[in-house]
Each structure stands twice: as C-alpha cells, then as structure tokens.
Amino acid sequence: MIDFATQLTHLLGPQFSKEGLDPNLAEVRRSARPDLGDFQCNGALAGAKQKGENPRALADRILEALRGETMLRETSVAGPGFINLALSETALAEQANRLASDPQSGLTPVPRPLRVLVDFAGPNVAKPMHVGHLRATVIGDSLQRIGRALGHHVTSDAHFGDWGLQIGLLIISLEDEQPDLPYFKPDYNESMWLETPPVTMEDLDRMYPAASARMKEDEAYKERARKATAELQKGRPGYLALHKHFWKVSQVALEREFTALNIHFDLWKGESDVNYLIQDLVKQCKEKGVAVPDQGALVIQVARPEDKKEVPPLLLVSSEGSAMYGTTDLATIVEREREVRPELYLYVVDQRQSLHFTQVFRAAEKAGVSEESRLEHIGFGTMNGTDGKPFKTRSGGVIKLHDLITSCTERAMLKMQEGGYGQELSDQDRQTTARLVGTAALKFADLSNYRLTDYVFDLDRFTSFEGKTGPYLQFQGVRIKALLRKASEQGLSEAPIQVLLPEEKALVLTLDGFNAAVHLAFEKRAPHFVAEHVYGLAQAFSTFYVASPKILDEKDEAVRGSRLRLARAVLTQLELGLGLLGIQIPERM
RNA sequence: GCGCUGGUAGCUCAAUGGAUAGAGCGUCGGCCUCCGGAGCCGAAGGUUGGAGGUUCGAAUCCUCUCCGGCGCGCCA
Incomplete structure (x- = not known):
C-alpha cells in the first residue's frame, strides 16, 4: 500500500511536468495548518520562481487539472501560493482499512535494497561494558532493525576490541x-x-x-x-x-x-579475526606506494589539499611492528568486502572518533580496499549526568552497563508496585515484565534524542509511567491489549473502519505517517524519528480513546466494530514501531 | 591554535528551506457512576545565544562572533 503523501505527490507530479517543471517539486506533506487542509504542497512557490510567474496562478492551474479527483474533498490555494489538499471521507476510510489489514502497518520496502553492514556496540574483550557502550548498542541495534524492516539486507557485527x-x-x-x-x-x-x-x-x-x-x-x-x-x-x-x-x-x-537488552548480532567478529589479512594488506600498501615510512612507523598519508583541518596519516604499523586500530579497521573492510560485499557500511561509534574514521575511510579508498562513498561513520553524543557532565558514579568511576540495566529494572518494579499493577502476574512474570519495562525506559530515553546531541540521564524521569517515556508507550499498548482481550471475551467482532470523529481522522492520518517516519529515520540514520512517530501515535490514540467512550458498550455494532479494528491497527503499529527501537510491549504490566 | 559538534519555553528535548516553532516535566485551571484516569482538555510560558547575509520565505543555508562539549601519530 502507498501512504497518502506519496499518492498525492504522484497525483501532482504530472501537473508540474506539464508546466515544464521538475516533478520533484510536487512533494506533498502533512499540513502545518490542519484548519486549511490535511496535506500541503509548496512546490508552486519554487516552481513559479523558476518560471518567473505568479505562484498563485500556477497553483490554481495545477489544482484545476485535479478537479474531479475522488480522493480529494477540497482544495485551495492560500497565502503566497501554498496548495492545500483535504481528503475525502471515502479516501480516509479506505486507507484506514488498508492500514488495518496490512501486517506491516503501511510500511513499504525501499525500491532498491542494499547490502548493509552495521558495525556497532564495539565491546572490548576484558573490559565490562559501561555506559559509553549503551548508545552505540541501542542506536546500532535500532538501525539494523529499521534497515531490515525496509527490506535492506543487513549484516550486523559487534566488532570486538580484542587485539590492541x-x-x-x-x-x-x-x-x-x-x-x-x-x-x-x-x-x-x-x-x-x-x-x-x-x-x-x-x-x-x-x-x-x-x-x-x-x-x-x-x-x-x-x-x-x-x-x-x-x-x-x-x-x-x-x-x-x-x-x-x-x-x-x-x-x-x-x-x-x-x-x-535483547540485542543480537549476525557476526561476533573481533579485531583479532582479521590478523591473518594484515601482512598482505601491509605488503600491498607498500608495493602500491600507498604506505610510506615515517618516524620509524609505516603510515598512509590521507591529507588532502582542500582540507580545512589537519588530517594526520593513518598509522598502519607502529614503530614496534604492531597493528594499530586503524590497521585492523582497514583489514576488517578487506574481509567484509570478500565475505559480505556491503554496498553501505554504517559504523555506529562515538562522535569523538570521527577523525579516526575520516582517516580509515580515506585510507580504504587510497589502498583500493573499498570506496569512501560507501563508508559512513554514524556518530553520537555522550550520556551525561544531571550535572551535565559525562555520566559517572558518585565516586567518579565509570558506571557499568549491567548496573545501569539493573537499576532501571529495579525502578520499574518499584513503579509497578506503587501503582498496584502487575499483581496478577507470577513472581517470575513480574520480574520479566520489570526487565522489559526497565530496558524500554533506557532505550526510549536514548533513542528519542537525536543521536548527535548529548543527553542527560535521569532514572526517575526515564522510568516514569507518564510523559514521553518507554514505559508510557508500553502502557498504552497494554491498555489496547486489555481492550481487545475484553472484546474477544465478550464475543464482540470487528468491522470495517468508518472515520466518523475528528479524533478518528487525526488518528488515521497519524497511522498513515508511519511509513514516511521509518524511511526518514533510515535515511538520516536517526531512530528518533521513529520514536517521535510512535509517541505521536500513542497520543493520538489517547485522544481518540477519550473521545469515543465505552467502545465495548457501544450499541451500534458497525461503530463498535470499527473502533475495535482501529484500536487493533494502532496496536499493530505501536508494536512494530517500538519493535524498531528494540522495545517490546508486555501483555500486562 | 585548527577542526568537529551542540546552543530552541523555568527544566529535558523535537521540528526533511515553508504558513501560527512543537512535545514531556514543572506551574495554574478544568474533566472520573472511567473499556487499565499512569489518561484527556485548556492556560501561562519563546527576539530559536548574538550580529550580518542569501531567499518570495530561515531555528534550518552562508559569514562573523559569544558560550558549552569533544578531537587533533604510534591508546581504542
């Protein structure tokens, strides 16, 4: 299925072409002014500029050609030349039903899937994982999930630091x-x-x-x-x-x-696994004249004339004769080129290593190992304490990831007890649920921030069941599950969705935005777009839920069935969306 | 010094060059004979660090500048 924004863009595209304009100008998006329309297109402004004519006149001509289009209830030109589009009731209802019957909740695969290698987590052998690994792990995992959901062929590798x-x-x-x-x-x-x-x-x-x-x-x-x-x-x-x-x-x-954390890798490779390649790599770099001696070491010069900053050479062999981490990174690319042949590499590593990756990527190009354009460093900021400084224990030590997870789980358990929830669960189920909730708190807090910004760790806020948190989202899911369970117990069945209330319309439009959010998240390598969408979905559902009281008591069978189906569609998307963040919704909590 | 990155509401954070910059928390005011109210509705709260510039249109792009974080050859 195709989302509204895309359908409308396809509708307007030919009109722009007819005007001798780039059809890409036809891009349609959700309206910033819901009072004026459901969707908007701003292309007439830029298009008129190119042609040197009045944008409103151009917009009018484009809309004229769309007259009689059944998808649209109303169109208008506003302001300097914004095109406003309002959907017809039938279009909304049909789309809602397509969404509800689509197990992918409207998500469409990319037209050209890529072989993608995601290198993340980067734990060190002999060193326990600490807070610093959290972001790499959680962001990397989300990217691999998002990539797969879009149809890319993803290979993930933990890439252990075990050779230095x-x-x-x-x-x-x-x-x-x-x-x-x-x-x-x-x-x-x-x-x-x-x-x-x-x-x-x-x-x-x-x-x-x-x-x-x-x-x-x-x-x-x-x-x-x-x-x-x-x-x-x-x-x-x-x-x-x-x-x-x-x-x-x-x-x-x-x-x-x-x-x-419920995180899995396809490969558990480490630096030591490519040791066998290093000798040849070094030899070839020497023969090609790519590697040159410098101060007793062997280096690859990667500076370029256009550089604004000084880019030091990559150290290939130390004066002691050992491989450096740039060397193993390079050798790892050699191996991946042989075994995985990725069209895209994503290195999810702390932003502070950006210079290192610049060196490695350039060296890879120069040595003919890979192409720089396929190699991407996905950097991220640090997690800070409430004092704004990198997160440390009270005594100034590094916090272990294990302790972090434990404290989140314990706090989640406490919150459940305080609220009197999960009491019907067995001790073991309650423990499992607490862990699900605790890790959701941790992951959502991390992933709802844009990756390059630093963020403040606040256990109390993250584990709160209210507000923009992982547990809140799980809770919304649990409520829907309870509703559907009860409906099923009472033998109530679903029916085709009718979009009657304004809150239902808003909810359907939100559901329809899922596909775009996920695509954007992958294009930007930024899972927070998914987090934002999922939170918006939960909010739209809550608003709808309050506006349509007592669904189960609704006498009109068609209306009741419609709302149940809509609720199920929301649950499906909530589960999928949270799943892309590595978060599961428990049955009860 | 050079470079990267961030600066948006009291606090924590969003916003693919578009209209009136949005959420959460906190504050204030409403809504519970409620399917799980851990919710919903509303209000107050902003010169998007500052100054120029490009553009029909800038939080977003460019230049300069201030503040914070970080990086800059044999650690990873």
Missing part, C-alpha cells in the same frame, strides 16, 4: 601476578593448555584499569605492554592462548548484557 595494546597490558599484568603459568614459557605449546582460565571476569575487571593507569606513568611498563602486543600479533603461542582465555571469559559477561 589492552591485551598486551593484560598479558604483562598477568605475568606479574602469575609468572609460573605455562603461557609465559618461551617454549609453550598447545599440549600445555589448561582448561581452567587463569582469570575470572572480576580479575580482568580489576587488572585492566590498574595496568592502564600504571602505563600512563611508567614508560618502561608501557614498553613491555607494546612488546607483548607485538609478540601476540606475531603469533606467540602462549600469548595467543591467553588471548583465547580472555576472550572466552569476557564473552560470558558480554552475552549477559546483550541478552538483557
């Missing part, structure tokens, strides 16, 4: 703690492998910050770590074995978080 200096640091840190482990013996081989990991997640969690801090002050310590990193990358068996242990231990903790 951090691993070297852990290796020497462990060496200092347990020097007798076989992995440190120069002659280590696989027969000496111990099934029991030498460390727990807690150990890693403790060791890494300490080692990282020491490195900043102790130059010799840093040198050791760099050497260990280079040796690991060269394939020292004992170090590879430790890497494997670290990886496995970390993965358990990481999966716990992703499961709690």
Whole structure:
C-alpha cells in the first residue's frame, strides 16, 4: 500500500511536468495548518520562481487539472501560493482499512535494497561494558532493525576490541601476578593448555584499569605492554592462548548484557579475526606506494589539499611492528568486502572518533580496499549526568552497563508496585515484565534524542509511567491489549473502519505517517524519528480513546466494530514501531 | 591554535528551506457512576545565544562572533 503523501505527490507530479517543471517539486506533506487542509504542497512557490510567474496562478492551474479527483474533498490555494489538499471521507476510510489489514502497518520496502553492514556496540574483550557502550548498542541495534524492516539486507557485527595494546597490558599484568603459568614459557605449546582460565571476569575487571593507569606513568611498563602486543600479533603461542582465555571469559559477561537488552548480532567478529589479512594488506600498501615510512612507523598519508583541518596519516604499523586500530579497521573492510560485499557500511561509534574514521575511510579508498562513498561513520553524543557532565558514579568511576540495566529494572518494579499493577502476574512474570519495562525506559530515553546531541540521564524521569517515556508507550499498548482481550471475551467482532470523529481522522492520518517516519529515520540514520512517530501515535490514540467512550458498550455494532479494528491497527503499529527501537510491549504490566 | 559538534519555553528535548516553532516535566485551571484516569482538555510560558547575509520565505543555508562539549601519530 502507498501512504497518502506519496499518492498525492504522484497525483501532482504530472501537473508540474506539464508546466515544464521538475516533478520533484510536487512533494506533498502533512499540513502545518490542519484548519486549511490535511496535506500541503509548496512546490508552486519554487516552481513559479523558476518560471518567473505568479505562484498563485500556477497553483490554481495545477489544482484545476485535479478537479474531479475522488480522493480529494477540497482544495485551495492560500497565502503566497501554498496548495492545500483535504481528503475525502471515502479516501480516509479506505486507507484506514488498508492500514488495518496490512501486517506491516503501511510500511513499504525501499525500491532498491542494499547490502548493509552495521558495525556497532564495539565491546572490548576484558573490559565490562559501561555506559559509553549503551548508545552505540541501542542506536546500532535500532538501525539494523529499521534497515531490515525496509527490506535492506543487513549484516550486523559487534566488532570486538580484542587485539590492541589492552591485551598486551593484560598479558604483562598477568605475568606479574602469575609468572609460573605455562603461557609465559618461551617454549609453550598447545599440549600445555589448561582448561581452567587463569582469570575470572572480576580479575580482568580489576587488572585492566590498574595496568592502564600504571602505563600512563611508567614508560618502561608501557614498553613491555607494546612488546607483548607485538609478540601476540606475531603469533606467540602462549600469548595467543591467553588471548583465547580472555576472550572466552569476557564473552560470558558480554552475552549477559546483550541478552538483557535483547540485542543480537549476525557476526561476533573481533579485531583479532582479521590478523591473518594484515601482512598482505601491509605488503600491498607498500608495493602500491600507498604506505610510506615515517618516524620509524609505516603510515598512509590521507591529507588532502582542500582540507580545512589537519588530517594526520593513518598509522598502519607502529614503530614496534604492531597493528594499530586503524590497521585492523582497514583489514576488517578487506574481509567484509570478500565475505559480505556491503554496498553501505554504517559504523555506529562515538562522535569523538570521527577523525579516526575520516582517516580509515580515506585510507580504504587510497589502498583500493573499498570506496569512501560507501563508508559512513554514524556518530553520537555522550550520556551525561544531571550535572551535565559525562555520566559517572558518585565516586567518579565509570558506571557499568549491567548496573545501569539493573537499576532501571529495579525502578520499574518499584513503579509497578506503587501503582498496584502487575499483581496478577507470577513472581517470575513480574520480574520479566520489570526487565522489559526497565530496558524500554533506557532505550526510549536514548533513542528519542537525536543521536548527535548529548543527553542527560535521569532514572526517575526515564522510568516514569507518564510523559514521553518507554514505559508510557508500553502502557498504552497494554491498555489496547486489555481492550481487545475484553472484546474477544465478550464475543464482540470487528468491522470495517468508518472515520466518523475528528479524533478518528487525526488518528488515521497519524497511522498513515508511519511509513514516511521509518524511511526518514533510515535515511538520516536517526531512530528518533521513529520514536517521535510512535509517541505521536500513542497520543493520538489517547485522544481518540477519550473521545469515543465505552467502545465495548457501544450499541451500534458497525461503530463498535470499527473502533475495535482501529484500536487493533494502532496496536499493530505501536508494536512494530517500538519493535524498531528494540522495545517490546508486555501483555500486562 | 585548527577542526568537529551542540546552543530552541523555568527544566529535558523535537521540528526533511515553508504558513501560527512543537512535545514531556514543572506551574495554574478544568474533566472520573472511567473499556487499565499512569489518561484527556485548556492556560501561562519563546527576539530559536548574538550580529550580518542569501531567499518570495530561515531555528534550518552562508559569514562573523559569544558560550558549552569533544578531537587533533604510534591508546581504542
């Protein structure tokens, strides 16, 4: 099915062509002045400009040609040349029924699907996920869901950070703690492998910050770590074995978080997975003359004459002989080109890394690995505390994602208890629901902000059941489910939708806007457009719900059936829309 | 210093170059013999940081400027 805005644009397009104008000028959108019409087209203004004539006259001619169009009830030209279009009752009712019977709720796939690779979350092996990972994870997940909903062929990759200096640091840190482990013996081989990991997640969690801090002050310590990193990358068996242990231990903790957030990846690849490609990559870059020696390292110059800022070269091989994260990023593109062949790459990573991605993308182009135009960095702002500074614990430490999820879940449970809701649920169901509500609070708060702006974390506000929050939206869904459940229990059936009340019309027009909102969200790589739409839908439903009291008691079977069907259509879209944000609606809450 | 990014209602945030800049929270005033009122309706609240410019039309684009956040070769 096709939404109204598109239908109307198609209707006006030929008229613009007939006038010798670009049919793209015919673009129709929801009216900013509902008192004047349902939709508007502003193309006559720009078109008249091009032709050097009066915009109102042009608008009049365009409308003249539309006379007798059954879709339209009324048309008018207002102001300097705005074209106002009001839909006929039949058109509204027909569209409402199409929406209600469409399992996709009006969502249409893109005409040309792309193979899209979404690289997001970027957790680090050996480091628990913290608040900083939340946005990358939630935004990336939403983009993969939106992309799929639009018919794109999406491949998501968590892209673990598991090959850099951090691993070297852990290796020497462990060496200092347990020097007798076989992995440190120069002659280590696989027969000496111990099934029991030498460390727990807690150990890693403790060791890494300490080692990282020491490195900043102790130059010799840093040198050791760099050497260990280079040796690991060269394939020292004992170090590879430790890497494997670290990886496995970390993965358990990481999966716990992703499961709690209901986020899934097609690929769980990491930097270490492309190590096998690096030697060749470096060699080829050298042969092509793309990589040049510089201060003991090997770099790819990516500066351009037109640059307004200084763009430093990408470090391909450090003076220690190790791969840097730009190197693995590049090698990862090589692998993806072979295995996925993406037409579009989306890197959902903190905005602060934009310079890094500029370097990587340019280097990829220069090295002939990929095309810069297919590579996009999707940056985002930071999550701040109520003081406006990056979110920290009271003692100034980094907040772990796990603790964040837990506190949201606990707060959700508290709110449910306070309101006396969910009492009919079993303890286990209540716990599951609380988690659904808690993560909805977290996700919606994040996704309702435009990604590039920083936002303030406010647990109390996010978990509130009133206002523009995830739990509020779930609650609206739960209310509709309750209504439909009751209708079904009473044996009441649905009927074709009739658009009688102004609130019903507003609701139908809102439903019809879903498709555009989702497309816009993907085009802008900005899920908040979906969040905005879904919230607007919930509001429009509430207004309708109050305006049509006691649907179940309605004596007119046709009216009752119509409203039930409309409610169901809203629920369908609410579930789909929230689903695109990674939010589920519980049965009860 | 150079660059990126943000600055919109008291607070937190929206607004694909279009008409009268919208929500939530908070404040004030209404609506409960209610299908889940955690809702709905209304009011107050804005020189869109500032100054120029482009345009029929600017929160949006350009220039300058002020304030905040961030980045700028061997960490990721």
